[in-house]
Amino acid sequence: MNDWQTQVRLLWWSQLIAVAAMEMSEPFWPLFLRQLQGVESDSLALWSALIYGAPLLVAGFAAPVWGRLGDRFGHKPMVLRSMLGLMLTQALLYFSSSLWEVLLYRLLQGALAGIITAALCFATAIAPQEKRASVVGRLTAATAAGAIIGPVVGGALVQWLDYRAIFLGGAAICLLLTLLLARRLQHDGGRNRAKPEITSGSATLSTTLQDGPPMLALLLLVILLLQSAKAMPSSFFALFAEQQLGSTPLLTGLLFSAAGFGMMLSASGWGQLFDRLAPATGLALLSTIALAAAACYLAHLYSGWLSLLAVRFAWGICLGAMLPMVQATLIRLSDNGCNGRLIGAAQSCIRFGNLAGVGGGALLMSQWSYSGGFHGATLAYLLAAAVLFLAWLRLTQVDASPATAGASHAQSRSGSW
Known part of the structure; x- marks a missing residue:
């Protein structure tokens, strides 16, 4: 096995466990x-939303900064920093005693x-240019698997011990992963690393920025729309399953996890x-997949629990392609050496x-019930398909264009492809 493949495998397992x-x-x-202390029942929903959203908001601004630093100094220090950051915050949450402390640590x-x-x-x-989509797909599958496993393990810890055992266990796991990665992960060299070769037959991102709608802006807008569509039902899906389908908590969990299973099983195949x-063919296929995801959202409103299980699994298969492969296309069209900056920008949009x-x-559901929420998410997918x-x-x-064709021919003759 090539050395880069060994490193990716190490990252795959580390990401799965950390997630x-x-x-x-x-x-x-x-x-x-x-x-x-000091928690009132009427403010619990508000505090839960704040605790959930706080790290997302800060990470949206921090991700491009860390990405640029990784491009400059190498990405191994960034991997170790992220693991240590998780370890530290999980340990602090274990000792937290008030809402404000929890908010600060989040x-x-x-x-x-x-870490993602x-x-x-x-x-x-470190991966060759022609293997990057596969790598993105594999890491996406690891994230999906971790998201499925984590709540089950957390529920067991809560049932057998208490809620704080979750944070103590998370801190211990991240500490062990940090020590492992510090020893086994190689330094990728930052700006001094060798640049992988570029495959022929496609324009670069810098070329597409010369005139017309900037490709970078279009792809980042797609990422924003796709993630917005994915997240829209999360605030009301459990209530929808309970009130419209009569689902028990176990059945709701199965419906929720079906999308994760579809994503986990399909992401690596999509990458290959x-x-x-x-790249152009990939964008056309992604536009079609976004339309299929929109159809899956509409099907939520007309399905029983068994058919919805299949619909959610099909939607998960679409998820395995959309966001990961848009990011892979972004990386594929980019100049070598700026992956961290572009991935950081993509993660901010996410x-x-x-x-x-x-x-x-939540707003659409409050105004137009569940149908409003699902129709809003469907519209977001349709807009993403149009932008793709x-x-x-x-x-x-x-x-x-003649300029691009001429450049490709010249580079092909020089052997740089």
């Missing part, structure tokens, strides 16, 4: 906060952590497929899209 450790607490924030987590961004930057920096496709989706979904189609047109025009 699982963080997701152990996600379903239980309202229950944990209820035990703290803000600190958003500023210091970010750091691992993605490292992996795409997109590595074989030209965080802000998540916040916008949760807030927008525009990006496809933009890229095909650039690839067909």
Whole structure:
């Protein structure tokens, strides 16, 4: 096995375990906060939303900064920093006794952590250009698997011990992962690392920025729309399942996890497929997949619980392609050496899209019931499909231009491809 593949495998397992450790607490924030000092029942929902959204907001501003530092000094220090940040904040949460302390530590987590961004930057920096979509898909599958495993383990810890055991366990896991990665992960060299070769047959991102709608702006807008659509039902899905389908908590959990299973099983396969496709062809396929995701959201309103299980799984398969492969396309079209900056910008859009989706979904549901929330998310997917189609047109025009064709021919003759 090539050395870069060994490193990616190490990152895959580390990311899966770290995400699982963080997701152990996600379903239980309202229950944990209820035990703290000075918590009133009528303000619990507000505090839960603040605690959930605080790290997302800060991480949205911090991710590009860490990405730029990784491009300059290497991404291994960023991976270790993110693990240490998770370890520190989980340990502090274990000792927290008030709502304000929890909020402060969650803000600190958003500023210091970010293992998904750091691992993605490292992996795409060391992987060959023609394998980067596969790498993004594999790491996405690791994230999805961790998100499925974490709540189950967290529930067991809560049932057998207490809520604080989640934070103590998470801190211990992140400490062990930090020590492992410090010893086994190689330094990628920052700006001094060797630049992987570029595959032929596509324009670079810098070329597409010369005129017309900037490709960078289009792809980042797609990421924002896709994450907003994904997050919109999260604020009311459990209520929808309970009130419209008569679901028990166990059935609701199964419905919620079905999308994660679809994403976990499909992400690696999507990555392998997109590595074989030209970027323009990939954008056209992504536009079609966004339309399929919109259809899945509409199907929520007309499904029983069994058919909805299949719909959620199909939606998860779409999720395995959309955000990961848009990011992979962004990386593929970029100049080598700026992966961290671009991935940081993409992760910022994901965080802000998540916040916008949760807030927008709650607002639409309050005004037009569940149908309003699902129709709003469907519209976001349709807009994302339209922007992807525009990006496809933009890229095909650039690839067909005489200047791009001449540059490709010259580079092919020189052997740099």
